[in-house]
Amino acid sequence: MGIIQAAKLVFEYMKYGEDGEAKERNRAIDEVSLDVEEGQFIAVLGHNGSGKSTLAKHMNALLLPTEGTLYIDSMNPDKEKELWKIRQKVGMVFQNPDNQIIGNMVEEDVGFGPENLGFETKDIWKRVNESLEAVGMTAYRKKSPNRLSGGQKQRVAIAGVVAMRPKCIVLDEPTAMLDPNGRKEVLRTIRELNRKEKVTVILITHYMEEVVFADCVYVMDNGHLVMQGAPREIFSQVDKLKEYRLDVPQVTLLAHELKQSGVEIPEGILTIEELVGALCQLN
Numbered sequence: 001m002g003i004i005q006a007a008k009l010v011f012e013y014m015k016y017g018e019d020g021e022a023k024e025r026n027r028a029i030d031e032v033s034l035d036v037e038e039g040q041f042i043a044v045l046g047h048n049g050s051g052k053s054t055l056a057k058h059m060n061a062l063l064l065p066t067e068g069t070l071y072i073d074s075m076n077p078d079k080e081k082e083l084w085k086i087r088q089k090v091g092m093v094f095q096n097p098d099n100q101i102i103g104n105m106v107e108e109d110v111g112f113g114p115e116n117l118g119f120e121t122k123d124i125w126k127r128v129n130e131s132l133e134a135v136g137m138t139a140y141r142k143k144s145p146n147r148l149s150g151g152q153k154q155r156v157a158i159a160g161v162v163a164m165r166p167k168c169i170v171l172d173e174p175t176a177m178l179d180p181n182g183r184k185e186v187l188r189t190i191r192e193l194n195r196k197e198k199v200t201v202i203l204i205t206h207y208m209e210e211v212v213f214a215d216c217v218y219v220m221d222n223g224h225l226v227m228q229g230a231p232r233e234i235f236s237q238v239d240k241l242k243e244y245r246l247d248v249p250q251v252t253l254l255a256h257e258l259k260q261s262g263v264e265i266p267e268g269i270l271t272i273e274e275l276v277g278a279l280c281q282l283n
Helices: 052-058 080-089 106-116 121-134 150-162 180-196 231-235 238-243 250-260 272-280
Strands: 004-016 022-036 041-045 067-072 090-093 168-172 200-205 216-221 224-229
Touching: 004 052, 022 052, 022 224, 041 052, 041 180, 052 168, 052 200, 080 090, 090 150, 106 121, 106 150, 121 150, 121 180, 150 168, 150 180, 168 180, 180 200, 216 231, 224 231, 231 238, 238 250, 250 272
Parallel strands: 041 200, 041 216, 090 168, 168 200
Antiparallel strands: 004 022, 004 067, 216 224
């Protein structure tokens, strides 16, 4: 069994009118099944309203399913006694780092989680040191978070989650409010945590370039899981992605248009280096 396993997961919410009366039930997630293995880098794509953020909130039991089954590290979130354990195993990072940062100093904020878990002071500082080093923020440990850039704040938020030593980190559109440089900083941090620390990463995003290095990509539309596969497999289907109102990385789109115009290069090119290599091999 994977670290996160869902079978025919359904989440419904009630829509209310202006008078406060219940009008209708809406399905934000409609029979989604997936199996995430420990240590994987998983990306979940979808346009706004596709259900991807709702799915993310199920992965550490912020929301509970209406129907179907969900197991998180072999624990059932429907059992109240297991909720605390689940939230220790799966950490969440949200869009706006200001919503997660509460300390007056970077190192204080990173230590907040381990302190709440009841660790001894020496262990807390050990975790703070290791987490700040893991995200490349050691030099800023004495700084006020208010003096950091958006990308640096998000790395501090990630460090705060890492300090609690979760087996899995779910990042719900963590770069949505960042500029291109900030996005690069955060993505580099996420990839390093996955590669070096073997932390399972689930990245919720609508930026196609962010998922090129994922092990597996899930595409959601209208609450349904509509596509699943490796990045190259997913991005080889440019026209199908457009049907789901999604773009593809610019280099992938360029390669696709070159191929349609008669240039003999493969579909699913993901990086500039791959495109240059494919073009150089042409006679």
